[in-house]
Amino acid sequence: MKKILLSVAGFDPSAGAGTLLDLKVFGRLGFRGVAVLTAVTVQNTVRVHEVIPLPAGLIADQFEVLAGDMTFAGLKIGMAGSRDNLAEIAKILRAGRGRPRVVDPVFLASSGAPLFDSDAVPEFLPAIRGQATVLTPNLEEAGQLTGRPIADVEGMREAAEDIYDLGRIPCLVKGGHLAGDPINLLFDGKTTALFGQPRIRKDVHGTGCLFSAALLGYLARGKALVKACELATDFTAQAIREAVRTGRGRMIFPG
Numbered sequence: 001m002k003k004i005l006l007s008v009a010g011f012d013p014s015a016g017a018g019t020l021l022d023l024k025v026f027g028r029l030g031f032r033g034v035a036v037l038t039a040v041t042v043q044n045t046v047r048v049h050e051v052i053p054l055p056a057g058l059i060a061d062q063f064e065v066l067a068g069d070m071t072f073a074g075l076k077i078g079m080a081g082s083r084d085n086l087a088e089i090a091k092i093l094r095a096g097r098g099r100p101r102v103v104d105p106v107f108l109a110s111s112g113a114p115l116f117d118s119d120a121v122p123e124f125l126p127a128i129r130g131q132a133t134v135l136t137p138n139l140e141e142a143g144q145l146t147g148r149p150i151a152d153v154e155g156m157r158e159a160a161e162d163i164y165d166l167g168r169i170p171c172l173v174k175g176g177h178l179a180g181d182p183i184n185l186l187f188d189g190k191t192t193a194l195f196g197q198p199r200i201r202k203d204v205h206g207t208g209c210l211f212s213a214a215l216l217g218y219l220a221r222g223k224a225l226v227k228a229c230e231l232a233t234d235f236t237a238q239a240i241r242e243a244v245r246t247g248r249g250r251m252i253f254p255g
Contacts, residue, residue: 002032004070005216008063008092009078009209010039010051010106010115016252017206022076022213024255029217029235031073036062036092039081039115045205045249048113053081056088063092074100074220076213077132083120086127093131100219101132103169104212105141121145125167134186134225135163136212138174153183153194160187172215172229174208184211186229193226195233204243205250211236 007022015021019035026033038059042050075096080089093101105124107116116124121144139150142159145166150159156173163171170188184195214235218228243251 002030003073003220005031005033005220006036006066006072006075006096007033007078007213008036008038008059008075008089009104010041010081011037012041012043012206014043014045014205014247014252015255016045016250017209018078021206021209021253022078024253025210025213025235026217029214029221031217031220034066034070034072036066038079038085038089041115043109043113045245045247045252047249048109048115051081051113051115053085056085059085059088060091063088063095067095072096072099074102074216076216077101077103077128078209078212079106079115080124081116083117083123086120086123090127090131093128097131100216102134102136102212102216102219103128103132104136104208105145106208107141107144118144125163125169128167128169130168132169133219134215134229135167135169135171136174136208136215137163137171138208139177142171142173152178153185156183156185157187157192160185160192163187164189170225174211176207184229184233186226188225193229195230197233197237200237200240202240202243203250204240205252207236207240210239210253214239 012018023033215232
């Protein structure tokens with residue numbers, strides 16, 4: 001029987017991000033995926049039209065019913081949806097102790113639409129402090145968490161260290177929006193590691209979700225954090241090469 005991974009994230013009906021993408025990645029890596037929805041979005045491959053966060057009680061009910069029926073080999077937190085959901089997200093992370101737990105803080109859609117209460121960002125790290133295996137913010141999200149813009153690798157290093165200090169969780173800052181070739185940077189509380197790939201000139205939606213889902217998959221396979229980050233970086237590059245156009249907007253990872 002395949003091991004099960006849990007995605008706790010938003011619903012993107014275009015299947016380019018969120019739970020639908022996570023489940024595709026889990027399947028590609030040999031796992032069965034299940035999901036708890038935190039929000040429903042009205043969007044296509046062009047842009048996000050509306051975001052409707054689900055109530056914390058409904059998130060709790062979804063998780064309780066699933067967790068009472070099956071055992072998860074690991075879990076990923078994506079879009080929290082709202083400030084009100086943070087306490088429930090923290091409970092889910094605590095329930096997953098002893099298993100890989102990846103948190104991908106999703107604050108803005110790639111089109112610029114807000115996906116989280118901007119005034120609640122300072123509450124994000126305290127709410128989940130010490131409750132995950134790794135955090136995976138992109139440059140914009142790391143900048144919001146630290147309160148300063150990030151434009152280069154040195155800025156990524158400083159941000160990862162600050163985020164670790166605030167959250168007591170290893171932090172990988174995704175550098176897909178750097179000038180030049182993309183570089184991911186991991187700070188695990190002691191050492192820094194860099195993971196690079198040549199830039200692939202494709203406009204692809206959901207690469208951040210895809211990376212964090214792949215990272216969970218490799219951790220659930222028993223890979224150490226540094227190796228899992230390397231493999232997830234390679235997986236993401238290959239997924240970008242395979243991306244297809246399904247609508248009039250950005251390309252997505254094929255199912």
